[in-house]
Amino acid sequence: MHLKVCLGEPMIAAFSALGRGPVTTTARLRRAGAFIFLVIAMAFAALPDQAEAQTYRFSNVRIEGNQRIEPATILSYAGIARGQTVSAGQLNDAYQNILGSGLFETVELEPRGNTLFIRVTEFPTINRISFEGNRRLDDEVLETVVESRSRRVFSAAVAERDATRIAEAYNTAGRLAARVTPRIIRRSDNRVDLVFEIFEGDLVEIERIGFVGNQVYSDRRLRRVLETKQAGLLRAFIRRDTFVEDRIEFDKQVLRDFYNSRGYVDFRTTAVNAELTRERDGYFLTFNVYEGQQFRFGEITTTTELPDVDADEFQDALRVRPGVIYSPTIVENSIARLERLAIQKGLNFIRVEPRITRNDRDLTLDVEFAVVRGPRVFVERIDIEGNATTLDRVVRRQFKIVEGDPFNPREIRESAERIRALGFFSNADIDAREGSSPDQVVIDVNVEEQPTGSLSFGGAFSTNNGFSLVASFEEENFLGRGQRLSFSISGAQDNRIYRLQFAEPAFLGRDLEFGLDVGYIETDNQNANYDTRLGRFRPGLTFPVSERGRLNLYYLAETMDMDADYEDLSPSFDASGTIISREAAQGDVWTSALGYNYTYDSRINGLNPNTGFRLQFGQEFAGLGGDSKFIRTKAKATFETKIANEEVTLRASIEGGMLNFRNGNSRVTDRFMIGNSIMRGFAPDGIGPREFDNSDPNNVIDDALGGNIYAVAKFEAEFPLGLPEEYGIRGGAFYDVGSVWGLDNTFSSSNVLYEDQSFRHVIGLSIFWDTPIGPLRFNFSKALQKEERDDEQKFDVTISTRF
Template identity: 65%
Template sequence: MTNFMGGRHALPAESKSKLRGFGVAVFLSATTALTALPIAAEAQSYSFNTVRIEGNQRVEAGTILTYAGIGRGQTVSAGQLNDAYQRIIASGLFESVEIVPRGGTLVIEVKEYPTVNQVSIEGNRRLKDEELTALLESQPRQVFNPAIAERDAALIADAYSQQGRLASRVTPKIIRRSDNRVDVVFEIFEGDVTEIERISFVGNAVYSDRRLRRVLGTKQAGLLRRFVRRDTFVEDRIEFDKQVLSDFYMSRGYVDFRIMGVNAELARERDGYFITFNLHEGDQFKVGQVTTVSDLPDVDADEFQAELKLKPGQVYTPTDVENAIARLEGLANRKGLDFVRVEPRINRNDRDLSLDVEFEIVRGPRVFVERIDIEGNTTTQDKVIRRQFKVVEGDPFNPREIRETAERIRALGFFANSDVRAREGSRPDQVIVDVSVEEQATGSLSFGGTYSTNSGLGLVIGLRERNFLGRGQSVNLNLSGTEGSKVYSLQFAEPSFLGRDLTFSLDMAYSESQGNFANFDTETLRFKPGFSFAIGEKTRFGVFAKAEQIKMIDDGSAVGGIVADEIARSDDWNAGVGYTLTYDSRINELERDRGYRLSMEQEFAGLNGDNQYIKTTASATAQTKVFNDEITLRATVEAGVLAFNSGSSRSVDRFQIGGGLIRGFQPDGIGPREIVTDGGGAITSNDALGGDKFAVARFEAEFPLGLPEEYGLSAGVFYDIGSVWGVGNTSASTGTVYYDEFTARQVIGVSLFWTTPIGPLRFNWSKTLQKEEFDEDQSFNLTVSTEF
């Protein structure tokens, strides 16, 4: 076995000198032959009657002559002979070349590179052969080239660097075979992972190191370093972190923020990195005066001013300014004002740390979109990409709209890379928009597990495709089961129904549940198609139809008269229509951790005549961060009403709010109950009936524990208050119905959050402040959900 390269990328000194020696020897041979002539002859020209090729086996003599560029009888100089030598060497087909004039004959002697017999990889355990082979240029039945093999070694080493194994070494070797063939072997020493031992910051006074580390994609090595892949040093990830860090500060009004530099120091043992970000935070600026001006005769500046949502006194962010420009240009388009552009002018006031924003409405150049060209999409249909554009061929060209389109294409998640650019068209007043994409896998098969103290262990199998048949549709098939339940569900969504901004969705599910907390089993069959669309920048409206059957099955448990009657009605179907309305203030991805969300849903059932009711639910959630983003405050209010016009509700129709909606209680631990006793006063059945009305308020705070972030641990406190009441029209009770009226329950508790590679764990310890006699509380709760 011949070692022709060593280390990670370079040839060994001995091998390098040998390979270089080929060229040097050839050059000296040629120049010696030429310089052996009298000095006066160097300026002379030579003509060779014969050109003879020696040493070639695979390469035709005519091919070599073509590279040399010397023909029989052609007059050449010494410099032209040297040029011919360089051209033959540059072909990459020969280990050595000699050009020797012998009287009237020019002899070109070559030694061909061997042919690659096979390529193999040895010593790799962390990366599979298939992954590494796909990187290689060296292939069987091709001419062996040391330069190509050197590049292959560098590519393999880079692949290990991306895994954090900076100490890895790749040593290419060759094994010579008969008939001028070689086997190429890449011997790999993988080495250990070079982890990031510490990430620190210099120059930050407003936000702590702990808060800034949560922003970064790169993480410090912690207890779970064998599972966490983001604690390895990757240069590209550091560049991404720099951009994310800048966006974080800019979104909070620190317009002077700069990253002065990033120092990455490798430990002497080469087993760890210490990364330091040098920052200049600057001051936080707020919005000063906001004005709109225009010299265009058909533009009313006051009308455009009224369209602005940017207000003085709020924290200045470039995103808010961009949104304001989009709103103004959108108003211009609605008014039929083409080629209108909005140019912001920012005036700085250092005295009060504010930025005055003036929006000038001007007439832009008259440029039209000539055509939109799309390339790189082999699976995704053109129409899926085209519908991200709000312009078509022939429309006025708006650079801002093109940038927003590029963001929408990237947000689809269908492409590993996407690029949208505009170039001059066939005339100066036209542009061609080029869209280049690189597709990536959009399907996934997941196997997961769940656990909670309420439902126990569970298995989840999911099959998801986000770009079904290249149409941009999503299909989600899930099979899950716990110790007492099974769920089979299928969801389908078409985001552009009939080519419009209209989402069609279909939800079908079948589930079985054994009564872990109820005294009966259930079988549920649901069919729910619907449509939804945006009615505002932050508001979405949807309508749906629903057909559902929930069977209550006797499991042999003792039940009271109300539940016994409900079980007898197991063939009831509920069919109806409804609508949903949601408002989410968090349109900025950088501010997903603060803002509020409102939602409301109403369902009108009774199309089949069995039961007629209106079921209304509403919720409001608000979240913010205080103390320089160290503490998260969250408040949620939820309520619901079930009103029957005819028929009566069952336990499975009414609201059960324990566990999920109010902590500290079992899933059906509070609300109306039917208690049946025997003659001696002993309880023979205790049935949770649920309620036709509920109201819950939850308040919680989450804060760090002061431990290193890589541990993934944080804590929280919470306070819940709520109730569920009212059972409506029921059959005669064989026992006593308790808590049919509103009675508040109150709970306080502490939480421990642990982010692990197997999923987020939440531990809740609760203490009830107010409860009723027959409520079933739960002082501890643990949940985990994961996919792997």
Template identity: 50%
Template sequence: MTNRLQGAKPTAKTRRLGHRARVLATTTFLAVAAPIAFVGAPVLAQSYSFQKVVIEGNERVEPETILGFAAIGKGQSLGAGALNDAYQRLQGSGLFQSVELIPRGATLTIKVQEFPTVNVVDFEGNKALKDEILSTVVKTQPRRIFSPALVEADAAAIAQGYAEAGRLNVRVDPKVIKRSGNRVDVVFEIKEGAVSEVNRITFTGNRSYSDRRLRDVLGTKQAGILHRLIQRDNFVADRVALDRQMLLDFYRSRGYPDVEVTGVSSEMTRDREGFFMTFNIREGQQYHFGTTTVVSEVSELDAADFEGLIKIRDGAIYSPAALDYAVTRMEEVALRQGANFVRVDPRITRDPRTQTLNVEFALVRGQRVFVERIDIEGNTTTLDSVVRREFNTVEGDPFNPREIRNSAERIRALGFFSKADVESRQGSSADQVVVDVNVEEQPTGSLSFGASYGASQGFGVNASLEESNFLGRGQYLGVSIGTTADNQSNSIDFIEPHLLGRDLKGRIRLWYNTSESDSTDFDTKMYGISPSIEFPIARNSRLELRYTWASNELSGVTSQADAVADADIDDNYWSSWALEQEEGKRDSSAIGYTYTYDTRRTGIDPRYGFTFRLSQDLYGLGGDVEALKTTALLRAERKVFHEDVILRAELEGGAIAARGGTALTILDRFSGNGKIRGFESYGYGPRDNAANNEDAMGGKYFAALRLESEFPVGLPEEYGIHGGLFFDAGSVWGLDNTGGGATGGNEIDDGFNLRTAVGFSVFWDSALGPLRLNFSKALQKEDYDLEQSFDLTISTKF
């Protein structure tokens, strides 16, 4: 907010503010004009030559400074015009409240009255914007020379700041209080007025998408019952242009190239405390891609080499992103083949009869222009290198406008800047270009406090400190501390996104977790460290390589003999014989990788996204464990019914296989926690049926299918409340040893016993943070499973 307020220009509504400052400026002008008019009359027809200049009235300004502004030399012949010029220079210096030139023979007397200095700048009546914010808006500062014009401009800037916060009825009255020693106090009296809210947002001309769906697109929201908790329902005039562009981008990405927002009407209510907004839309027709071809107008490039780079299916819905990706791929290949100054022009011809767009990608020779230099301004904390590394272009490279635009998008995607403008201008010669990067920084750190509640875990709190631009180097540092009634989790995470100056993400993670759970008859302590590197292998694919060292300890196991011998222990309650064998501490050392393919952010069609992730860790590079652990996840998301409903499907599974005679423990196996809703932690899977407490044992394998839908529930969308239905199915199974207790035989059921559950969810993007309530019912389960019919999670940031 602070950066947005700096340099604000007064609007028509704010020009009427600062009345008292204008009165003060007018009074000062009259006080100055009267002496010069009086003195100027007798000198109009005379010329002078002064041998002596006497200066009176100055307190802080040195005589030499005054003589420098006057520029009157000893013995110099002067006329009335020269004296007037001297007066104008002195008055224009901004140092004096009044100036008087009095010629007496060969002596010129310069009488000045200095502007007072500002003693204190204060704000009264402000509640919505604190003093800390307003002090960065005004340019009048203590211990500086008082300027009535500057005070008036400050009043207008304060009013503009309130207008951006949705308070258009603000009144700002500057007061000047005289103090001894030619000092003044400047006090801005503020009457904030009520917030100007957006009472209603409507659309005209929209046939393909409902008003509800389009309102979701806008950054501005309309007020409702909970308007006190919703900040985006304030009317901000500067936000209208952004909302307009967001609507255009929404339609164009869905196949409407001719869409127009012909007008935006913002009508103030009669009480002047709200607005009615209407967006007039002309959708046009939805188009699909027709035929796509490539032609080359560059002799050394063969069009056939580029046809396979189009990757646009005939009949697919038109998308500007699809064109941009195809052009980028072709230009990259042209550069690799050594053809500089080549650009790809997509030439589009439309067929209104079939509503298709035929695209001809033309390889053409562009103008020979080079990048002379890249200038970066506005970054006070962030290092230049952090911005510069988002450019694939360096000084001396051929100028590629598309690459410069892509670099600008990457800079904005960093999240370090509230504004990032990248423009080019002609350099020192016609074949040179200077790239100007102007940014405005924004806060990148957050201190978060959260709360959670689960039927099995109870109430929990957590705190985390995150900085995504650590020391201005673009690094990420996160510290997290969490606790529930039974568990504690602590972690430190550090990420260097450009290790060695390349697109190579370096990461190191440390953790320390403990648990003393009543739902399982054992305690755990786990800590470790995992350094890793991650790099791209394709547009949507990344690969992470890592090393993990961990120490896991299982304790608190009660044997049957201890239960019988100790009178304080219920002799009908003891741990599984399997847990007795697994008790103790073990260290592990592993190398692993994770391959990720994700189209959710870079996909062409914004209506659906696809994610695939495969991870493997090989244990045995030292330590006490030799095993191979594999997990995989397949996720898909689709928006249907004019994108009002979101459908999600996830298929996840994993397996761990022991090697070298290693006996896996419950801390190595899968627990199924969070995989299937409707069951408690360690609530399903292999269980020792012979043990009196039926201890959960975990399993070597797990599989889970999760189907979910999210949809509106009829409430205004600005409340952020949606409903959902889900169906989960899966199991945890498989043990190396299922018998051998006191009675021998097969005591543990480790078979694949399918569990299913259904339920509904309530999602709420509340002012306190994202909140989710799950109400579930297990349909298919075993008699020993532990159900959980309700779960609530909530987190908040301050």
């Protein structure tokens, strides 16, 4: 505390008088003592008297400047009542309370006698909010970002926060140079227009993504893993890949999962460097990684100390074997398999703990699966919130446990993944908390729904069917029941398709999918002398029969009508004797059949992420009523693997089919047709038996008949072309061999060609291009061996898009 004492002129004169005359030692002491006494007396006189601290008592309070805020409201903020004795400190508190209400720009308190004057300047209200300069983000999007609202009190602090939020929205969109300035325009009645002036700036692209420290996998391979992509010459016109800082953390996790699943357990990203270009319109992104060594599974054992558990039985249930490349996913799948086995055997509260021993010398990881007893905790209930449209049962059936079952954390995590995989929710959080007692758990499911339906109009082009228009309606969560419904109409130059599909994935509340496919197809076969009209009704059931196998059972009711059309022949020519005409003369043929399809996919919970195969086998038995009796059998096996550090993909497939009619003869609409969808290098009806008659030069018959048997083997390699990865262009080479043959005996004649199983051989090159409108594939083929009348197709391209 500083005390400042001011001495007047009389006191100064007194001090001066003390200094006159002869000075002795005694006199000096007396003068000094008098001086000290005077100073102390002056100091005490200047000290405030605590008993006389300034206080106020107001019998009247006048409030000025308020227009919208009631005086009583302002008095309530001040906290001062009429007639109340208040101190200067309480007046200051009243000032701070009124100002802190956020309703006033300025506040002034002035005590004048027994009256307290409170003068305020209210913040204006917001008349309207507008955005200027925004082209990339619509006003509707920005309105959801800002906190300020029309008809609310304007706050400069809130407006500044809103400007920051808008800039962050642009940063997320890759426009790091975006600037936002809030401005106000004064209006009458203390109103303002709030205007956000936006400078969007240019997109900040990823010019280059590089890696440092990677030895096993190339930069090109690792760039395919990342969510972030780099921009290139072609993408400047069709798509730009922007820099989003939040995505980098996700990319680091993706890289870690990629390496861990391939046995590199020590992998880590040591740093990520993002360097702006000199023009500040792009980034050079560099991931510094440490790969480490690749580990494989060593000894795999199962142990337990529980008397009711047979360790050997659990050991036999494991699929992983020593020598397989280590992957955390394989360990997780093995734990889930063992815990499911425990449930099947009626063993509750069983947990499987993986105990891993590292062997650096031989680069193996020994895994001991310890079967232990977990805590006795039960599921008290499952609470679901946030599902306004989706029924509770759709979410609840993703859990394999119900209220009262033993609590299994692993099952809860798997259920959460199944809920997210539905695609019905933009966000799904599943948490477990203690219930009504320590041995009870409540599972909270909080979801945020997202649109699941679409109405689209689009177009498609193929070298076989030409251009076609497509209109479709799809709903993945029909009526909130988790059902799929779609209806599509497509029209091309040669065909018209009307199709309705419906699927109930949990029929009767079980892992049983009911499907219904109803369609009507008209074709104008310009390359053949017949037209068709097909109506189809096909209900079916699909269910799992093993961990990787599924079986589909279905019923088929089909009506097929075909008309012979020989408009190119002269009217005087009698075409009734041709095979097509005789088959068309049968008119409308009804087929009633039962069938099944079995599918086995090793990629489901497979041990090797780079290798997989898929098997398909199905049969159709016609004769349950209808006009046709036959057995149609089809089989296909596909194998795929990646070599050269996953730079090259090898694929091989073999497929075949057989049609055995038990009454009458098959028609061209029943038999197998081989085209580029099955074997490249030929038109849809390009190979196989044909009826050919050129005895009359003016009326040449050349009809593809199809065959009752076909077999095709295809081999393919996909590899990089050395182009920048961001172009999305890769190359391929293929070799196909196959044939279709066999007709009913009554069709054997001198005019039928190629009824034997003469195999055709085709080689070719492919270009794969991933574009924003979908994947394109260009095939350039050359038939090494074919028949003279085969319809070769040396080039084909397929593209499909929606807009």
